Amino acid sequence: MIDESVVDLSRLQFAITAMYHFLFVPLTLGLSFLMAIMESVYVMTNKQIYRDMTMFWGKLFAINFALGVTTGLTLEFQFGTNWAYYSHYVGDIFGAPLAIEGMMAFFLESTMIGLFFFGWDRLSKRKHLMVTWLIAFASNMSALWILIANGWMQNPVGAEFNYETMRMELTSFAQVIFNPVAQVKFVHTVAAGYVTASIFVLGISAYYMLKKRDLAFATRSFAVASGFGLASILSVIILGDESGYNAGEVQKVKLAAIEAEWHTEEAPAAFTAFGFPNQETQHTDYALKIPYVMGIIATRSISHEVTGIKDLIKINEGRIRQGMIAYGLFKQLRKELKQEGKVREETKAKFEKYKHELGYGLLLKKYTVNVVDATEEQIKKAALDTIPPVAPLFWAFRVMVASGFLMLLLFLLAFYFTAKRTIVNQRWLLWSALFAIPLPWIACEMGWIVAEVGRQPWTIGGILPTHLSVSTRTVGELYFSIGGFIAFYTLLLVVEMYLMFKYARLGPSSLHTGRYHFENGASK
Amino acid sequence: MIFDYDTLKLITWLLVGVLLISFALMDGFDMGVGALLPFLGKTDEERRVIINSIGATWEGNQVWFVTAAGAIFAAWPIVYAVSFSGFYIALLLTLFALFFRPVGFDYRSKLKDPRWRSTWDWGLFIGGFVPPLIFGIAFGNLLQGVPFHFDDELRSFYTGSFWGLLNPFALLAGIVSLTMLIMHGAVYLQIRTTDVIYDRCKKAVKLFGLIFIVSFAIAGVWIAYGIDGFKVISMPALDALSNPLAKTVEIAPGAWMSNYETYSWSMLFPALAFLGAIIAIFWSALNAPVLAFIASSMSIVGVIMTAGMAMFPFVMPSSTNPNHSLIVWDSASSYLTLTIIFWASVIFIPLIIFYTSWVYSVLRGKITVQHIRDTEHTSY
Numbered sequence: 001m002i003d004e005s006v007v008d009l010s011r012l013q014f015a016i017t018a019m020y021h022f023l024f025v026p027l028t029l030g031l032s033f034l035m036a037i038m039e040s041v042y043v044m045t046n047k048q049i050y051r052d053m054t055m056f057w058g059k060l061f062a063i064n065f066a067l068g069v070t071t072g073l074t075l076e077f078q079f080g081t082n083w084a085y086y087s088h089y090v091g092d093i094f095g096a097p098l099a100i101e102g103m104m105a106f107f108l109e110s111t112m113i114g115l116f117f118f119g120w121d122r123l124s125k126r127k128h129l130m131v132t133w134l135i136a137f138a139s140n141m142s143a144l145w146i147l148i149a150n151g152w153m154q155n156p157v158g159a160e161f162n163y164e165t166m167r168m169e170l171t172s173f174a175q176v177i178f179n180p181v182a183q184v185k186f187v188h189t190v191a192a193g194y195v196t197a198s199i200f201v202l203g204i205s206a207y208y209m210l211k212k213r214d215l216a217f218a219t220r221s222f223a224v225a226s227g228f229g230l231a232s233i234l235s236v237i238i239l240g241d242e243s244g245y246n247a248g249e250v251q252k253v254k255l256a257a258i259e260a261e262w263h264t265e266e267a268p269a270a271f272t273a274f275g276f277p278n279q280e281t282q283h284t285d286y287a288l289k290i291p292y293v294m295g296i297i298a299t300r301s302i303s304h305e306v307t308g309i310k311d312l313i314k315i316n317e318g319r320i321r322q323g324m325i326a327y328g329l330f331k332q333l334r335k336e337l338k339q340e341g342k343v344r345e346e347t348k349a350k351f352e353k354y355k356h357e358l359g360y361g362l363l364l365k366k367y368t369v370n371v372v373d374a375t376e377e378q379i380k381k382a383a384l385d386t387i388p389p390v391a392p393l394f395w396a397f398r399v400m401v402a403s404g405f406l407m408l409l410l411f412l413l414a415f416y417f418t419a420k421r422t423i424v425n426q427r428w429l430l431w432s433a434l435f436a437i438p439l440p441w442i443a444c445e446m447g448w449i450v451a452e453v454g455r456q457p458w459t460i461g462g463i464l465p466t467h468l469s470v471s472t473r474t475v476g477e478l479y480f481s482i483g484g485f486i487a488f489y490t491l492l493l494v495v496e497m498y499l500m501f502k503y504a505r506l507g508p509s510s511l512h513t514g515r516y517h518f519e520n521g522a523s524k
Numbered sequence: 525m526i527f528d529y530d531t532l533k534l535i536t537w538l539l540v541g542v543l544l545i546s547f548a549l550m551d552g553f554d555m556g557v558g559a560l561l562p563f564l565g566k567t568d569e570e571r572r573v574i575i576n577s578i579g580a581t582w583e584g585n586q587v588w589f590v591t592a593a594g595a596i597f598a599a600w601p602i603v604y605a606v607s608f609s610g611f612y613i614a615l616l617l618t619l620f621a622l623f624f625r626p627v628g629f630d631y632r633s634k635l636k637d638p639r640w641r642s643t644w645d646w647g648l649f650i651g652g653f654v655p656p657l658i659f660g661i662a663f664g665n666l667l668q669g670v671p672f673h674f675d676d677e678l679r680s681f682y683t684g685s686f687w688g689l690l691n692p693f694a695l696l697a698g699i700v701s702l703t704m705l706i707m708h709g710a711v712y713l714q715i716r717t718t719d720v721i722y723d724r725c726k727k728a729v730k731l732f733g734l735i736f737i738v739s740f741a742i743a744g745v746w747i748a749y750g751i752d753g754f755k756v757i758s759m760p761a762l763d764a765l766s767n768p769l770a771k772t773v774e775i776a777p778g779a780w781m782s783n784y785e786t787y788s789w790s791m792l793f794p795a796l797a798f799l800g801a802i803i804a805i806f807w808s809a810l811n812a813p814v815l816a817f818i819a820s821s822m823s824i825v826g827v828i829m830t831a832g833m834a835m836f837p838f839v840m841p842s843s844t845n846p847n848h849s850l851i852v853w854d855s856a857s858s859y860l861t862l863t864i865i866f867w868a869s870v871i872f873i874p875l876i877i878f879y880t881s882w883v884y885s886v887l888r889g890k891i892t893v894q895h896i897r898d899t900e901h902t903s904y
Binding site: 063066070095110117122162169473480481484488495 | 580581595599602607608613629630680681682766767858860861865876879886
């Protein structure tokens with residue numbers, strides 16, 4: 001049996017390293033676009049200030065990008081180091097988008113990044129602009145391939161189990177690429193990145209305005225960010241992630257958990273705005289419900305119903321029973337293959353009938369290695385396991401959505417007063433923009449929790465349970481690695497934040513052009 | 525598709541080889557330069573010259589490493605799974621060492637404090653010194669076989685320890701890999717610098733080139749006479765579905781030499797490794813660093829191909845259950861996935877080479893102390 005504490009520690013390590021990586025990714029995705037927009041204005045209008053804007057925000061981009069690269073390396077390693085069985089079991093499908101991401105996107109981004117910083121005097125204006133756009137394009141292509149891989153974990157299409165190679169194998173690459181879950185995720189995630197960068201630029205520019213310095217620089221940056229941000233936040237909200245939740249079976253469970261919908265309600269379902277979900281009693285205490293809303297959010301219609309958790313558990317229990325049959329047949333096939341060199345046609349035909357539920361059978365491995373001898377009690381337990389922890393999902397989703405609407409309000413106001421050209425006088429709004437800087441990060445991390453905690457108990461929805469996916473390592477080794485990551489990451493984050501604050505406070509004066517606030521007094 | 529499954533498996537082996545070699549050629553000199561940084565640069569300005577000779581381009585070079593890992597994941601999932609989880613502590617140390625580079629390059633010049641800068645210099649040193657050493661040690665262990673086996677559902681169990689990796693032959697392989705890349709880095713730095721740093725590079729090429737040649741020679745003799753190789757006794761057809769449990773393998777003295785006996789042309793690889801290094805040392809001394817760089821690149825190709833040829837078709841032999849060894853023919857992904865990786869490589873690798881060359885040509889030229897003074901606020 002697999003040591004459950006190894007499973008828990010491996011999950012903890014993945015969550016720490018992935019969430020940490022995701023502190024830097026959204027800003028890279030969005031800021032590269034904002035820089036490209038600013039530089040385009042520079043090339044079109046020939047106004048020096050837009051070049052300065054590109055260079056200054058590029059400086060902050062670099063501080064952030066360095067940690068994005070650092071923490072990204074971990075993820076490329078970690079599937080192998082800590083999730084070896086996962087890597088073997090689904091590498092045939094999951095590995096390809098990662099390899100292509102490297103060749104097609106990460107290479108381009110990383111190669112061009114040096115030219116962005118060191119090519120200003122060596123390239124013509126247009127060529128430099130092209131380099132900046134290539135970085136923006138490549139970082140977004142990276143996101144596409146990573147989310148194709150992630151989307152496949154949520155909704156594993158275009159693949160089939162092969163009992164001879166003992167793994168999932170690709171049957172249609174097109175299905176993997178055009179996986180609806182992946183496509184929705186991609187749009188939602190990159191747009192969230194654009195929002196993050198817009199809030200970042202908005203907040204820091206507001207700070208300069210509040211300090212009444214470098215106003216020409218600050219108002220222009222503010223204007224670009226408010227326009228780009230408004231468009232982005234609208235797409236994040238309208239093209240929300242949930243529209244993908246009907247695409248996969250496991251996604252339905254996630255949806256019910258987010259909404260803490262214990263019973264199937266008649267369409268259109270009510271939305272629980274507030275409450276305390278209790279997984280043991282399967283009831284939400286102090287629930288405050290708004291009629292109709294959830295049906296519309298979840299199904300984009302008023303006539304489709306959303307299946308409740310209790311019914312899902314019942315359905316999944318049936319699948320687990322079928323999965324036991326599938327597992328028994330699979331063992332039979334392996335035995336025949338070993339002893340007779342080939343399998344019997346009838347065993348194969350039977351297995352074909354049940355094999356789509358093999359993953360549900362594997363859920364029982366947590367309780368009994370042989371699966372087929374599971375007791376009633378174990379089957380019931382495994383069926384309960386198919387529901388992810390409801391309360392964290394319920395809350396993470398609501399915090400994410402609330403942050404989203406707060407940011408929408410902020411962008412609307414920022415855009416309005418920018419258009420009216422009175423933004424410098426709206427001090428309350430500028431303060432709000434400054435203190436809103438953490439909001440997109442909160443929303444992004446909460447979104448990650450919704451997506452990945454909501455996927456539990458699976459690493460690959462309906463195919464491979466999380467607890468089977470780990471490497472056979474020891475608890476001691478995991479303490480070493482988690483300790484190392486926490487120590488390094490904490491140290492690096494402190495250094496990064498220190499530099500970010502220092503350069504954000506210094507503002508465009510850090511470019512040493514002689515045109516900005518701190519340079520006039522010859523102080524530096 | 526134009527290839528059979530068995531041909532495609534062979535092409536995949538070559539492709540992984542190309543990616544590993546490209547990584548060693550490109551990121552290798554960045555690592556070599558990093559390992560030399562505190563020793564060849566005595567003052568802050570000298571160190572900035574050294575850092576800026578690779579600062580604008582190292583990031584792209586590192587992607588060869590990321591891509592190689594990604595390609596192994598995609599094309600040989602079980603090799604990725606067994607090697608990365610088996611060499612757990614070693615890989616984490618590599619990873620922690622690599623952490624120093626992105627931040628080291630970018631953050632070092634952002635503050636003036638000498639302690640701050642010297643800390644990052646040593647960080648960059650670790651990022652350049654530790655990974656090549658560990659990669660060499662890993663290869664040294666592959667050549668001796670690694671203690672792992674599978675159960676019937678292909679879950680892998682690694683039964684060795686981290687300290688077991690640090691055996692004498694593996695440490696020698698670590699020295700081969702480290703000195704090879706330091707030589708390569710010194711030659712590259714010679715191209716990009718002038719005056720005192722240039723002269724120190726010449727000395728470094730000589731010193732590390734010689735250590736490399738000697739250690740590579742000892743490793744060769746050791747493999748031929750001191751280390752047992754692996755031999756496939758029987759296995760399913762070359763184009764069979766990948767199942768690492770279906771063959772029989774034997775451990776035999778001198779088995780790593782059998783490919784060299786069967787295909788005598790393959791002796792060209794070790795020859796290339798030696799000749800390349802010797803020529804690199806001479807050209808470096810004769811002030812022709814560009815030619816020396818080509819020679820040291822040839823040497824690296826020779827070294828990696830020497831190891832690959834010795835082991836072929838083995839990718840990861842198992843010392844505790846030789847039958848469970850991973851070989852080119854039974855570790856590969858499905859036909860469809862290999863096809864996709866093949867086409868992606870055919871399209872993107874030439875494209876990568878194309879724009880990387882363009883970036884290098886834009887950023888070419890010597891970095892001098894004067895240049896650093898002129899670009900005080902924009903250089904690393």
